[in-house]
Amino acid sequence: MYQSHYFVKTLREPPKNEVSINAKLLEQACYIQKLMAGVYTYLPLGLRVLNNINAIIREEINNIGGQEIYMPAMQPKELWDKTNRWEELSNIMYQFKDKSDHLIGLATTHEETITSIIKDRINSYKDLPFYLYQIQDKFRNEPRAKSGLIRGREFAMKDLYSFHQDEEDLDEYYKKSMKAYFNIFSRVGLKSIMIEASGGAFTKQYSHEFQVLSEAGEDRIIYCPKYDFAQNIEISKFKEEDKCPKCGRLLKFSKGIEVGNIFKLGTRFSQAFGAYYLDKTGKKQPIVMASYGIGPGRLMGAIIEVHHDNNGIIWPPGVTPFKVHLIDLCKQKNNPLAKKTYHACQENNFDILYDERDVSPGIKLKDADLIGISVRLIISDKNKDKIELTYRDTKETSHHSLVSVLKELKKYYK
RNA sequence: CGGGGUGUAGCGCAGUUGGCUAGCGCGCAGCGUUCGGGACGCUGAGGUCGGGAGUUCAAGUCUCCCCACCCCGACCA
Numbered sequence: 017m018y019q020s021h022y023f024v025k026t027l028r029e030p031p032k033n034e035v036s037i038n039a040k041l042l043e044q045a046c047y048i049q050k051l052m053a054g055v056y057t058y059l060p061l062g063l064r065v066l067n068n069i070n071a072i073i074r075e076e077i078n079n080i081g082g083q084e085i086y087m088p089a090m091q092p093k094e095l096w097d098k099t100n101r102w103e104e105l106s107n108i109m110y111q112f113k114d115k116s117d118h119l120i121g122l123a124t125t126h127e128e129t130i131t132s133i134i135k136d137r138i139n140s141y142k143d144l145p146f147y148l149y150q151i152q153d154k155f156r157n158e159p160r161a162k163s164g165l166i167r168g169r170e171f172a173m174k175d176l177y178s179f180h181q182d183e184e185d186l187d188e189y190y191k192k193s194m195k196a197y198f199n200i201f202s203r204v205g206l207k208s209i210m211i212e213a214s215g216g217a218f219t220k221q222y223s224h225e226f227q228v229l230s231e232a233g234e235d236r237i238i239y240c241p242k243y244d245f246a247q248n249i250e251i252s253k254f255k256e257e258d259k260c261p262k263c264g265r266l267l268k269f270s271k272g273i274e275v276g277n278i279f280k281l282g283t284r285f286s287q288a289f290g291a292y293y294l295d296k297t298g299k300k301q302p303i304v305m306a307s308y309g310i311g312p313g314r315l316m317g318a319i320i321e322v323h324h325d326n327n328g329i330i331w332p333p334g335v336t337p338f339k340v341h342l343i344d345l346c347k348q349k350n351n352p353l354a355k356k357t358y359h360a361c362q363e364n365n366f367d368i369l370y371d372e373r374d375v376s377p378g379i380k381l382k383d384a385d386l387i388g389i390s391v392r393l394i395i396s397d398k399n400k401d402k403i404e405l406t407y408r409d410t411k412e413t414s415h416h417s418l419v420s421v422l423k424e425l426k427k428y429y430k
Numbered sequence: 431c432g433g434g435g436u437g438u439a440g441c442g443c444a445g446u447u448g449g450c451u452a453g454c455g456c457g458c459a460g461c462g463u464u465c466g467g468g469a470c471g472c473u474g475a476g477g478u479c480g481g482g483a484g485u486u487c488a489a490g491u492c493u494c495c496c497c498a499c500c501c502c503g504a505c506c507a
C-alpha cells in the first residue's frame with residue numbers, strides 16, 4: 017500500500033476534548049473517528065487492527081469447537097418478554113417502535129436470541145455439547161460513554177454460547193475456554209489476569225473476568241504480584257497489603273480493564289425458552305448453558321493503554337496493522353531499492369505500508385512513530401545500499417541487505 | 431442522572447470595559463528553493479463564532495433557554 021493514496025491523515029496534535037490515551041492516539045493517528053460519544057468509525061488502519069484481533073479470536077475459539085454464526089441486532093420485544101428482561105434492561109437497551117407500531121430493541125446481548133434459535137433443533141443428549149459464537153455489534157445506552165474505545169454505546173463483541181447436558185460437562189468446557197482466553201490475550205500482546213467477580217443480577221454463581229491491569233480501567237482489583245490470586249474489590253474480603261491466600265506475598269491494588277468475561281448461565285434461559293433435551297433414559301432435561309464475551313474494540317483500546325510512548329502507539333506484532341512500514345527518505349523519487357523492498361515484502365506476504373510521500377523526513381518519521389507499526393524499514397541516501405531496520409518497541413536499529421531483512425522479518429513474525 | 435469543564439476555518443488557538451470588513455499557527459491549492467526528527471519564501475482558497483430567543487444604535491463578547499463533547503461520581507447482562 018502506497019501511503020500517499022492511503023486514507024491515513026494524521027493530526028499534528030491530539031484532538032482537544034480527549035483525555036484518555038487510546039482515544040487521543042487512535043484519533044490523532046487516523047485509526048478511528050468519533051461519530052458521537054461512544055460511537056466510532058474504524059478507518060482503514062483501525063479496521064486492519066480490529067480484523068487482526070478478530071482473526072486471533074476466531075482461531076482460538078474455533079480451536080475449542082466454536083462454530084461461527086451471525087445474529088441480528090434488531091429484535092422483537094416478545095423475545096425479551098420470555099425472560100422479563102424487556103423492562104429490566106429498558107434503561108440500557110435502545111427500544112423503539114417501527115412504523116407498524118411493533119416494539120423493537122437493539123440487542124445488548126444475545127442469550128435470548130441464541131436460546132430461541134437452538135431450542136427446536138436440539139432434542140437429544142446426542143446433540144450435546146456444542147458451541148456457537150459470533151462477532152457482532154452490541155448496543156447499550158450507557159449513561160456515560162467514556163475513555164475512547166473502553167466504554168462505548170455501539171461496540172463489537174465476540175459472544176460465545178455453550179450448551180451442555182449437565183454442570184459437569186459445562187465445567188470441563190469452562191476450563192477450556194479459560195485457556196483459550198489466556199491465549200487470545202497473550203497473542204494480542206496483553207498480560208491478563210483472571211479474577212472472580214460477581215455475576216451481577218444475572219446469575220447467583222460467580223463469574224470470571226479477565227482483566228488487564230491499567231490505570232485506564234474502571235474496575236478495582238486486588239491481586240497477588242505473582243498473579244496466582246486476584247479478586248474484584250466489589251466482592252473481595254482482602255485488601256491491599258493483606259497476605260496472598262495462595263503464596264503469602266503482599267497483595268496489591270490496581271485498576272483494571274475488563275477485556276473478557278465468562279458466565280455460567282445454568283438453565284435460566286433454557287427453561288425460559290423451553291430448550292430441553294431427552295437424556296439416555298428418555299427423560300426431559302433443560303440444557304445447561306454458559307456465555308463467554310470479549311470486546312475486540314475494547315481490547316484494541318486496552319492494547320494502546322498498555323503499549324504506547326510519548327511519540328505514539330507501539331503495536332504488538334500480533335495485531336500491527338501492517339507488518340512493515342517502509343520509509344523512503346531519498347532525495348530522488350522512486351528509489352529502486354525502496355521499490356524492490358516493497359515488492360519483496362509483498363511477495364513474502366508481509367503487509368507493507370510504503371511511505372513515498374513528497375514530504376520532509378521529519379514528517380515521515382514522526383508519523384511512523386505515531387502510527388506505531390512494529391517494524392520500520394528506512395531507505396535513505398545516508399544508508400547507501402543498506403536497509404535500516406528499527407523495531408518500534410525497543411527502538412533497536414540494524415542495517416541489512418534485502419535478503420537479510422526478509423530473514424529478520426520471518427524470524428520476528430514467526 | 432448529580433457535579434465540573436469546553437464549544438470561534440479541517441486541526442490547535444487568540445479575540446480587551448460590547449465598536450470598523452473576525453484574526454494567528456498548522457494543514458490545504460499554486461510556483462520556486464529545501465531534504466534523517468513536524469524546512470522556507472511568495473500567492474491563494476476556506477467562517478451559520480455550537481443552536482435559539484432576548485437586551486442594545488451595535489453582540490464572538492451581555493442575559494435566558496437548549497444542544498454537543500470531555501472529566502469526576504452514580505450506573506455498568
